[in-house]
Amino acid sequence: MPKKDLNSWKFYIREFKDYLKLERSLSENSIMAYERDVLKLQNYAQSPTPIAITDSxxxxxxxxxxxxxxxxxxQSRILSGWKAFYKFLLLEDYLEIDPTELIESPQTTRKIPEVLHFHEIExxxxCIDHSKEEGTRNRAIIEVLYSCGLRVSELIELQISNCHFNEGFISITGKGNKTRLVPIGxxxxxxxxxxxxxxxxHILIKxxxxxxxxxxxxxxxxxxxxVFIILKDLAEKAGIKKKVSPHTFxxxxxTHLIEGGADLRAVQDMLGHASITTTEIYTHLDKAFLRQTIEQFHPRS
Structure with missing residues (x-):
């Protein structure tokens, strides 16, 4: 068992990572993101340990x-990581006052995400070359991404035993190891x-x-x-100038569900968003699309 060195950043960061993994069941990618945030704090801090840092x-x-x-x-995202770190330190009684408690996040703008029109997806x-060995697989990847709105991590972890095609659903384990059922077209x-x-x-499977x-x-x-490379290559062949990634799908x-009149709560469930405020950005995107349509086609615009 590692010796407790309460005078080193390394000890607190290691303890924090163990907490995120064992108690919060976060993915390796999420844990690494939190670690990067705390390491950035360490790089800028003058204090020898995180428990010596003040709010100033x-x-x-x-x-x-x-x-x-x-x-x-x-800045807001990094501060969120620091707040989670200090919440953990309070929980474990390493300190009594959270130096981030009264620190307000900078004013942020909600970035409207890039989307593809249906004809661009088509x-x-x-542009998929079905004569190549990977052609059918790449078509299936795009169809599943667009049909189910998966994160790239959820796509690559998707297991056959969780594909209930006869019932029209797949079972997805998303952020925080939360499982959800998603309809598949x-x-x-x-x-x-x-x-x-x-x-x-026909593949020899490891x-x-x-x-x-x-x-x-x-x-x-x-x-x-x-997956990123597959989509980027196809986007270039299709002459799509937008930045295309799994998240674009x-x-x-x-967006296409909201435009079609889908219930916001239903979309939230399918995306696996913990908060509906995250899903609400697609209503803003829908309004932006409507405004663009009016400006482009209305004779008085």
Whole structure:
């Protein structure tokens, strides 16, 4: 068991990471993000340990981050990580006063996410080369992303045993290891089954990867980077100038549902958002789309 060195940043950061993993059951990516935030605090802090920091020093560090040009959104996100860190230190009785408690987040702007129009998604799909081994798999990936609004981490972790195609649902384990049922459309089911029956069953699968739906040619589950590369390559071929990523399909999924009149709570459940305020950005996007439509087509505009 590691020795408790209460005079080092390393000890508190290690304890925080263990807490995030064991008690909050966060993913490795989320834990790394929190760690980066706390390491940034350590880099800027003059205090020898996190429990020696005062609220005035925190304010000074935020001012420095602002002066180097860090956006208010980035500052707010980092401060959120620090607040979680100090909430943990309070919980474990390492300190009695939270230096971040009275620190307010910088004023942020809600960034409207980039979305694809339906015809752009169709153009992108048309650029898939089905003569290649990975063509059917890539079509299935795009259909599932757009049909279900998955995060890239949820896509690559999707397991065959959680695909209930006959019932029209897939079971997803999202952030915080929370499980949700998401409807899956007929086109996505069609191409996922086609991939399973014509391509995946010919792959020599590595031990431990048997249940993952999407595999690379080496028989291992796809990496996040590979999914980004697949989509970027297809977007270039389709002549789409927007930045296209797995999250673009998630945004498009939500936006098109809202535009079609879907209930906000239903969209929240399908996306796996903890708070409906996160989902509400798509209502703003819908309004922006409507305004753009009026400006473009109304004779008085």
């Amino acid at each position: 020093e925190i304010s000074k560090i935020i001012k420095e981050l602002n002066e180097i040009g860090l956006s208010p959104n980035s 153009n992108l799909i048309q 007929l086109e996505a089911i069609k191409y996922a089954k086609l991939y399973l029956e014509t391509t995946r069953n 031990d431990g990867h048997e249940d993952f739906l999407f595999l690379n040619r080496r028989g291992q589950k796809l990496s996040r980077v590979m 998630r945004h498009s999924f939500a």
